[in-house]
Amino acid sequence: MVAETNVAETTRERRADGAPGIPILRGGIVVIVGVVLMAQGTDVTVVAGILIIAVTAVLLLGLTPVAPGQARVIQLLGRYTGSVRATGLRWVNPFTTRRRVSTRIRNHQTEVTKVNDADGNPIEIAAVVVWQVSDTAKAVFEVDQFEQFVAIQAETAVRHIANSYPYDAHQPGQTSLRDSADEITQKLAEEISARVTPAGVTIVEARLSHLAYAPEIAQAMLRRQQANAVVAARQRIVEGAVGMVDMALTKLSEESIVELDEERKAAMVSNLLVVLCADRDTQPVVNTGTLYH
Numbered sequence: 001m002v003a004e005t006n007v008a009e010t011t012r013e014r015r016a017d018g019a020p021g022i023p024i025l026r027g028g029i030v031v032i033v034g035v036v037l038m039a040q041g042t043d044v045t046v047v048a049g050i051l052i053i054a055v056t057a058v059l060l061l062g063l064t065p066v067a068p069g070q071a072r073v074i075q076l077l078g079r080y081t082g083s084v085r086a087t088g089l090r091w092v093n094p095f096t097t098r099r100r101v102s103t104r105i106r107n108h109q110t111e112v113t114k115v116n117d118a119d120g121n122p123i124e125i126a127a128v129v130v131w132q133v134s135d136t137a138k139a140v141f142e143v144d145q146f147e148q149f150v151a152i153q154a155e156t157a158v159r160h161i162a163n164s165y166p167y168d169a170h171q172p173g174q175t176s177l178r179d180s181a182d183e184i185t186q187k188l189a190e191e192i193s194a195r196v197t198p199a200g201v202t203i204v205e206a207r208l209s210h211l212a213y214a215p216e217i218a219q220a221m222l223r224r225q226q227a228n229a230v231v232a233a234r235q236r237i238v239e240g241a242v243g244m245v246d247m248a249l250t251k252l253s254e255e256s257i258v259e260l261d262e263e264r265k266a267a268m269v270s271n272l273l274v275v276l277c278a279d280r281d282t283q284p285v286v287n288t289g290t291l292y293h
Contacts, residue, residue: 013137013200016074016082021063021089028060062094069104071136083136101136105204110155112210115162117177122214125162125177129154129192130204138200146199153195154206161188167213177211184208245272 035049035056064072064084072084076096084090085103092098112126131150133139139146161184162177169176175183189206196203213222249265 011080011137011141013135014082015085016092017084017086018062018064018090018092021065021091024091025060025063025089028056031056058094060094062091062096064090064092064098066090069102071101071103071133073099073101073136073140075099080137080141085136099140101133101139103133103136105130105132108151108154109209110151110158113155113159113162114214115159117162118164118166121167122216123162123167123177124210124212124214125158125208126210127154127158127188127206128209129206131196132202132204133200134202135200138198143199146201149199150196150201154192157188157191157195157206160191167211177208181208241272245269248272 032053035052038045038049066072066084066087066089068087070087072090072092074081074084074092074096075098076093081093081096083101084092084098108129108131110127110129112124114122114124117123129150133146143149165180165184166174166176167178169179177184185205185207188208189203192206193203245268249268
């Protein structure tokens with residue numbers, strides 16, 4: 001015997017804008033005023049007038065104001081019947097429940113969280129998520145408290161992104177949290193969007209708002225960054241110095257200013273590199289003798 005599994009269908013939003021509310025409001029007021037003016041005399045007339053007023057009042061309970069940037073999710077006896085997005089005064093079945101849902105664009109700032117990056121270094125990270133409810137039915141019926149759901153899923157996505165990439169790139173072209181802002185932003189938005197889709201939420205933008213090494217290793221990482229910067233700067237200086245020495249030797253040879261043997265060329269190269277690569281001012285020594293003494 002094969003057991004049948006019932007899979008609940010996902011509730012999707014459908015429009016149910018109802019009827020314009022202003023004409024119904026005016027008609028209800030006219031009916032009530034007319035009954036009050038005409039309900040005079042016999043008890044039968046009074047009872048009929050009360051019944052008409054009661055029915056009219058019940059009908060007027062269906063009037064539903066919808067502000068810009070809001071929607072009303074309509075339920076009749078627990079069953080979803082549609083969502084009202086048309087702004088203004090609308091009229092729906094007075095026996096329905098109408099839940100207000102904001103469809104405005106909203107921001108969520110995640111807490112500054114301490115996590116480990118891909119290299120295992122503790123870092124602090126936070127993000128700003130811009131989101132909007134696109135499907136009011138999913139937001140109401142598919143999850144509990146969709147605002148909290150978005151917040152938790154955003155925190156989870158930020159942690160996962162932080163664990164997946166190193167803080168600093170160790171090789172050219174490597175994706176890192178600090179140097180690949182556009183790529184990290186795109187991946188963060190895609191991951192959060194995939195997580196909150198069941199709640200009928202669309203991610204407009206997601207961007208890191210805070211990124212730093214944890215305080216306990218911040219000084220050590222700062223020294224490493226400074227060391228890397230010094231190495232890169234010295235490498236650039238050496239490359240420039242070698243080019244200048246080569247240019248000097250070539251000019252001396254082309255202009256036949258002075259002829260140097262290999263030993264003197266080596267001495268000249270050594271002296272020029274010392275002058276060009278030194279990190280402080282050199283002290284010149286004046287040679288009052290010959291070139292070789």
